[in-house]
Amino acid sequence: MSSKNSAVTSAVTREEERQEVLARAAAAKKVAPQVAQLPTPVKNAILLAAAGNLVERAPEILEANARDVAAGRERGFNDSLIDRLSLDKDRIAGIASGLRQVASLRDPVGEVLRGHTMDNGIQMTQVRVPLGVMGMVYEARPNVTVDAFGLAMKSGNVALLRGSKSAVHSNQALVEILQDTVVDHGLPREVVQLLPCQTHDSVQDLITARGLVDVVIPRGGAGLIEAVVTGATVPTIETGTGNCHFYVDASADVDKAIDMVLNGKTRRPSVCNATETVLLDAALPDADKLRVVLALQDAGVTVHGDVGELGGIGVEGAVQATEEEWASEFLSMDICAKVVDGVSGAIAHIATYSTGHTEGIAAQNADVLTAFAGGVDSAAVMLNASTAFTDGEVYGMGAEIGISTQKLHARGPMALPELTSTKWILQGNGQTRP
Template sequence: MTLIEMGQAAKVASSQLAVAGAAQKDAALRAAADALEQGEPMLLEANRKDVQAAEAARMRPAMLDRLTLDHTRISNMADGMRQVAAQEDPIGQVIEGRNLPNGLEIRRVRVPLGVIGIIFEARPNVTADAAALCLKAGNAVILRGGKEAIHSNTVCADLMRGAVEKTGLPRDCIQLVQDTSRSSSTGMMQMTGYLDVLIPRGGRGLIQSVVQNAKVPVIQTGAGNCHVYVDDSADIEMAANIVDNAKTSRPSVCNAMETLLVHQDIAEKALPVIGARLLEKHVELRGCPRTRAILGTDKVVPATEADWATEYDDYILAIKVVDSLEQALTHIAKYSTGHSECIVTRNYRNARIFQQRVDSAAVYVNASTRFTDGGEFGLGAEIGISTQKLHARGPMGVNQLTSTKFLVMGDGQVRA
């Protein structure tokens, strides 16, 4: 099918989904989850082809980790769909209501967005997560993954399409673009009249390309140049634990930290402890002159201007010693992508200042940036982390994939 044909089919499917009951949508999600588990052998075989091709192309280890599926990850994908099914149906929820003096009854209710397009990179789990969330919110979805995961994505989408059709919902409520060339990505950006919103999920390059070129509305997600600032009053062991977790627990994801800022008054004591933890995990350290003087020029390579703005998605960390909280705030304001930032401190006033001044979707005091996740926030699965302020911000769950409309009941009223 061409993109236009897919868009036409999605429009028809979305009109059916919009009036589907919660029970039917939830049954479809549970059936899709079962299909993923029952189709595990096919999924693993397809994924093996993708991984072999990625290894031959010398994909970076962190990105290869994103691509790889195993029994546990497939089970997690299925469980995620069941968790979405268990959530309250947002469609039809009354957000607010009032009766006017003239007798009009006004209610504002949640409604689906319609047709959502999602362009993403080498993460097969996104196929399942995105389809589940869109379906729950009554939206049809057109998925366009990267070429690195085409075999895995195709099998995953086919399993889900077959499962939802058996429950009476249109199979075209979930569609996967088979063309992974740049032209298909560009084509989706131009699908006015078919896509109600386009969501890019991937690195900064992908996101910026969509934002700059799309003619359809876009929700920005994912770019995560996240910072941890160690204040002068910080507990050093706590700081080491947070930095270690934020950088090394899974460096390829958008909520992993990329830059460490350390107050000059604690740097001499804190950096050796933190640096030792990171070097044990084989993290490449790129530091400012003061960082290199403390940790040793043999252990830390010189940081360049580009390092402060880079989302590595890898075992690489930029480190800078700053003179003050104010300098840390200035640095973050200049280089942050608005995702997640953390201060490690025992100073309540500084913690409050940091949370008030940092303009990001999630701002932490004494906790790892890795918590910026729909599941960790108790929101269930997510479509991504929105780093903009409209239409949503932070983890985007089911509620964030809806719009609202006003329902007005009258009894013959006319405006004077």
């Protein structure tokens, strides 16, 4: 009987959770038209006020974040996950700066994309409009909570946030500050809401809330993204993982190539634009191939690959790479290294293993650069630049929701324009169609 009662209690709890998600989604849907009509100056004022409030109330955020970090360490999180989870005063200042930057950007809502006057005198225009209720599913990055709010607000959307359990206290503190800010500006708290995250089922509740949620955007690891994309009945924009490659051609300035590889790998290895595989042109002198690998090892990076192949160019201490490692993100101080047959070999390897995020090349031969740019099918291609540059803020877009690796609606950094749809407005003076 005890077991039966336990099951009933669990079922009731599960149903209560589902009803809470749907109730919050319904509340978001109700306030969405109000947010969609907000004038640009009001949206900007909210964003600037939110930035100030985050900095002013940083002690609250840091106290909450410390609880999450301590719990994460207790659960055995690795260093890269702890880095993603952690906040400090500088990171909070950076998050606030992102909101200020979004406030300074052009409002996409109402922008006329195209239009003309029909032969019968009807004037038609296509304009940008908000998506509506924007659901976000993401992992242990508290900054995403604020980024999502900022971009949603500026683009006239309502943010429905499903963060991870590992960042629950941080997210609660951030959302409370954001809700207090919108209330101070005469808006309902439901403009931004945090969904329950105690079980994975709440994700499914969100991504199947057709009619209440207009779009869902997953941001996180491959498992999370795959679960959302395959399980959603709500339209989804896929933000893909970043198995990013960097190819060093025989024509490259090797010193600059090493700088770019190190920057892409070691600047912040836990982010999606980090370089995960370095490809070395077979025509590159072995001494230069070895220089690239030794530079990585000297920087504390563990090199994975074909141990025999790497040993043939003088590499010691390499780890035999698995098929899974060639195809996945490390998000740590690890990298795969492989010798390929020129730019065509690099393109072929990337086509096999890339997630379509960012690929880079070091070369001085213009034909090689052209071949790489045309042959690589990814959201971003870096010609003589580090993969670390794939970032909405670096692109001048302000804070981003993520990097879309799909080909419909949005591709690359998803900023303000990518968080809008369009509608056609036709204005006549009584015309009827024959």
